[in-house]
Amino acid sequence: MAWNEPGGKNNDPWKNRGGRDQGPPDLDDVFKNLFGKFGKMGGGKGGSGKSVGKFGILLVIGLLVVIWIISGFYTIREAERGVVLRFGEYYQQVEPGLRWKPTFIDSVIPVDVQSIRDQASSGSMLTEDENVVRVQMEMQYRVVDPYRWTYAVADPQTSLSQALDSAIRYVVGHSTMDNVLTDGREATRQRVWEELQAILEPYDLGVSIIDMNFRDARPPEEVKDAFDDAIAAQEDEQRFIREAEAYAREIEPRARGQANRMNEEAQAYKEQIILEAQGEVARFEELLPQYNKAPQVTRDRIYLETMESIFSRTSKILVDTKNGNNMMYLPLDKMMDKQNSTAPVRSRSTLEGLQNPIEIESPNSTTNSPGLRNDSFRDGRR
Template identity: 65%
Template sequence: MAWNEPGGNNNDPWKNRGSRDQGPPDLDEVFKKFFDKLGGFGGGGKKSSGKGFGGVGLGLIAGILVVVWFISGFYTLNEAERGVVLRFGQFHSFEEPGLRWKPTFIDKVYPVNIRSVRTMPSSGFMLTGDENVVRVDMEIQYRVTDPFKYTFSVVEPDESLRHALDSAIRYVVGHSKMDNVLTKGREETRQKVRDELVSIITPYDMGVEILDVNFKDARPPEEVKAAFDDAIAAQEDEQRFIREAEAYAREIEPRARGQVNRMAQEAQAYKERVILEAQGEVARFEELLPQYAASPEVTRQRLYLETLEEVYGKTSKILVDNQGSGNMMYLPLDKILERQNNAVQPPVSSNTLDGLRSNTQTQSSSDNNGSTGSRTDRFRSGRD
């Protein structure tokens, strides 16, 4: 049962067991007893008032507070950090990495990482210049170059940089066509976003440097994604065919030029050879002219025999003139040799030779002599 419930219960917890009417303890009395105890450290156990508290006990408390204040001033800066020191709220200096000390309540240090490369993504659906909707995902890499400006130039610099990045992306995408953003114009869009972002944050002097802008992804809405995938595939095929055609042209063109050069060199060589041969023939006939003038008959006969020797030396056919028999035997040795090269044939028998003789042309020896003489006279008349 509670002490304050009706029914005669009067168990007040603030009353002492020996005194029924005593209330809660007096706070003034509690503090007075506490200060009396502190003053007892310097008064030899003798109770004192506020005058005793200003003795050794107060000095001890002050010493402890000074030690605590001194210890609380130590802090550490990492290798990549620089400390921005404010003294009484005003910029004082920069602190280098390592173990440092500052007077607490006088100086305040803001550590800033200036070496690590930070990343900040940005994405969302955006309206292009040709009134199409695309989702663009980009990411920037930046680094702090001035710790003081990064800390105090703007409120929440990272959030301000995020808003500047979103504004730059939307501005560039809003002035670009959808095909350029999705396919062939990505590099141009990325560079434009970088330039626009730098132009936005430069007036704020935020103390950051934009290292790079990465174009991670750009895609149309899911409802028309299949059609755009087909269009992108067709454009990629177009570029592939163009590269293959260029490679084929680079392969064929040197070969054609080589053939042209070879044919030109062959024609030049043929021209020089014919000219030299003609000059040689002229020189040879000029050498024969004195001999022909000295003895025309002998010279004509010698030229005739040399010509026949040259002509018959190049043929594989043999004509045998059986004088007085009226028959001329023709031996097609070229055909026989060709057959022997293609396949092994049995040796030619006498019957085969008889068959060959039966295929010879029959002429009278007188006709042969006459035709030979007529050919000789025609040759001689031509020479004359």
């Protein structure tokens, strides 16, 4: 039966030994018994027992030395740098990897130098135009000097928080409410960044500011609705301006293209008219000598060519008047429609070198005019 089971009180190893109760053995007695056993291992008393006792002490010291050496190994992760202190004073900085330090002499503080840390600050602040706004900003930074980060100030996190809060309040205090809430937010963020760097520079905390985020800026709740309307109106204004600019960018190239096309068409028409006029002048210059040599023949030929050109583009109706005065129906409406759909042909010819316009008449005309007139041709008179 076990001594701690019911009814096993008499089996307690610490009681009823030698007729009296006793507690747990004393540690001094345990060590004395242990060293006594080491002494007996020599087989006798005297010098041999003392040598065996010294061997046991050396063995214990050797174990302690091994434990001390093993306890000195440590590892610095890839994203960290180690700050080594020797008797509490800065000694050196170690790189990542497996390292060893003398325990109780050196101590190592690992510092993360790759992770990006956040530090936020918020509060109600008074602007330059004496309005109250609530601003929330967040700073992102990274440690670049582990020693300065650890020992430049007593509490680097608190120092960063206070510096950020001071920079925000300074910039907001020198800005108007509209700039902080609307279109001046980016400028405010940049100014806070610059002011924070100026504040941290004398402390040399060993940090690098990566970014500054303007998380929120809003007016007091009592006037929030009015400011929301004002912001919406400004956003609408910017949207209309962008739409107008986009429309202008779309219309302007099209208008420029049309203007260029019209200029090119006008230039082409100008060249066409000039070439046609030059051709007419050249033709009449060739015609003038022939007219001077044979006026009647030339007049008849021009008359026939002109009539041929006119009748080739008009409708013709042949009426037989020799077989009686029969009434016949002429489709005047269709003839007029066809005439209206056909562009009128107008031939205007002049002869350079002639002082009077040429009048083209019938070969049997008795007019002895030195020139030719196109009006007679155009009316079809003989």
